[in-house]
Amino acid sequence: MNAGQPPYLRIVADIQSRIAGGELRPGDPVPTTRAIMREWGVAMATATKALAALKQEGAIETRPRVGAVVASGRPARSARSIERDRLVRAALRIADTGGLQALSMRAVAAELGVATMTLYRHLDAKAELTQLIADAAFAEIDYPDPPPGWRSHLRVAAQLQWAAYQRHPWLPRLVSITRPVSLPGLLAYGIWTLRALDGLDLDPGTRLHVYATLVNYVRGTAVNIESEVIALLDTGMTSAEWGRARLSVDGPLVAQIAEEGAVVDLDSLFAFGLERLLDGLTVVLDGPGSHR
Template structure:
């Protein structure tokens, strides 16, 4: 008896085939969650899961103001090693897939074991507890975005600003593919994941070479990483909110118009009212836009510190 293929996998297969056949070219927009719901007769969660799976494969990417489009350079799907991956690698990969699809709250050792077809206690032969599993997942996620090491690209080459932009955008890409990772990261008790620590080392070396003392450079590296994470914590929250309410951001704001009018009718918020009067397109609230704006301003501030030798 054949297992029934989950609906989201049918959607993924159809879009993947369209990309492979050239029907969807790099930069072409792919159907939104609502379009997938109408075309395939599926729920919002199923449509969102399909787009998440395509992003995880590197076949599509978000584009501010446009939606989800075919990636410019789709990543090849990694081939399985001879004999299959090692047990721990299989466990970590399955845990990442589960967290990507359903969020960190849905990940449990029991559910993970069931997905792998293993007794729960078997997992504990490879990972001590869920905390260690999250550490391994984070390390693997950051390992997908290695820092460049070619001549001229590493901390010993190029200018400090370009190097900090590189690490910030690589981190943003990690969180875009794996929104749960932003929840795992901490700045008081950071997970000691080597691939994540490499980003700290990269920033410290770049800023020290530019003349910044190491203690100040560490503050700068933490500030930069916290900006990226601060934007990224909204990714999973927004995805869950859209699934729970069935409304995207624009639709949600539209439903709040009456409440907004009641609050602002007091006259206490004149600047907010003037901004609202400019129209819905006056401000781009896309997370990618907010990330880029904040990144540029942070780097401007670090440049000023370096100019005065602080």
């Protein structure tokens, strides 16, 4: 398997290969979530994401009282899917290097060494491409076993999302709270995060608002990562170094707001704000006076 792929895609490729080779035939049961966990040594969320991707591609289907089986009359993995994987990886490299403004069909075609028009056999529009790279970025997340307690679980979920934005500074611009896109990587994050609220006496609307509030906080803070990366390239200084360099000019003004030596950077701002958000959710999830 290709070690450069996210774990769930490697599982998808392996199962597709078994279908293509006839080891798994139409109607045959495919490995269950737990079987995938054992065979590939991955977490439940990764196994679930692999099965979701196979189902979305049409390689497998769910039958009542049977479970997931190889779909009838479906190819193991179409040339479109294989080519799309290469295309998405190329698009990720371009976005990581030059930001979304550098991403275009022409740029991806040049990266792959093909004519631009050939890409339209695999993608409908640039909008679809940006959705796919956002999903691929979330698919890179390797979910740990969730820690006990909703607060610890949500803290880890926020940190995983924050790390994804640090790897891909363009990603926050593609995450929508009010118009989310249903793709495997994005859905897997939502499913894993919402497990933190299982067992709590919450109505569906409150569960969704808790989840959206957490996602929106992390995303809202992370939109600054891209501009900070650009500023670092332009100035050669971190935000702390830039602040110290500006003291000779802005010192008297800064002194009216903060004492000398007080520093705010994106990581400290994220961590501080996250704990205050969790403090606020304690009132909703545990009731007044609770904290865990």
